[in-house]
Amino acid sequence: MSGRLFGVGLGPGDPELLTLKATRILREASVIAYPLSEGGASLARSIAEPHLGPAQREIAIELCMSTERAPGQGAYDLAAPRIAAELDAGHDVAVLCEGDPFFYGSFLQLFARLGHRYPTEVVPGVSSVMAAAARTRRPLCARTDRFAVLPATLADDALLSAIAAAESVAILKLGRHFARVKALIEGMGLTDRATYAERIGQAGERVLPLGETGETAPYFAMILLYKGAEPAILDALNGPHLR
Incomplete structure (x- = not known):
C-alpha cells in the first residue's frame, strides 16, 4: 500500500x-x-x-x-x-x-x-485574507455584498473593472506592483476606504490606512477595500485602525 x-x-x-x-x-x-x-x-x-x-x-x-x-x-x-x-x-x-x-x-x-x-x-488553512480582516477589524462583506479577491499582477483595466464590480475587494501579491495599484485606487477616489496589511501573523507585521503608506511593499502584503453600503460594516470601518 x-x-x-x-x-x-x-x-x-x-x-x-x-x-x-x-x-x-x-x-x-x-x-x-x-x-x-x-x-x-x-x-x-x-x-x-x-x-x-x-x-x-x-x-x-x-x-x-x-x-x-x-x-x-x-x-x-x-x-x-x-x-x-x-x-x-x-x-x-x-x-x-x-x-x-x-x-x-x-x-x-x-x-x-x-x-x-x-x-x-x-x-484547509486560514487564508491571509481572513487573517488580515480579523487583525484589522475590517469585516469583509455582508448580506448581498460581492467580494472579489484580485492579484495585483492584473493589468490596470482588469483591476479597475473588477474593483468597480464588487462592494468589497482584497488585492494580494502587491510587491513591485504596489505603487501602481495604490495610484489606481487613489484615482478612483477610494483611498480613504482602503487599509494596508503587511506580513499578517509574521514578524514585521504592519497595519495602517492606505493613504499613510510609502511607495513600496513586500510580496506578503495586501489591500482591503470596502466600497459597499452595509451599515454594520461602515460602522466598523469608522473605528480606529490598529497599528
Missing part, C-alpha cells in the same frame, strides 16, 4: 492559527516537504516547526522566484518524483503550504502531479 499525501494549510504565519488536524498530521507524517525560496529560509517550515519531530525526513522544494512560469514549474517537476518515491515506499508525506493549499497555494502544483496517483487529503 502506498503512503498518503497531505496538503497541509498552515495559515498566514502565526503557529497558533494551525488547525488541530494540521498539527496532528504534522506530528504523524514520516516525511515533510516544503517550499524553499532561493537563498532563503522556508516560511512554511518555520510556521510548522513547533509541531515537527526529530525523526522526520524532509524534502525542500527549492523555488525559483521568477515571473516566468517555466522556472517555477521546474522545481515541482523535480520534487514530485522524490515525494512519489516516499509514497511508493508506504510513507505518508505532509506538504507544508502557507495559508490554504487551494487558495493561491503552492500545493496546487504537487496536487496536479500526484493527486490522481495517490490517496490525497487537503487540510
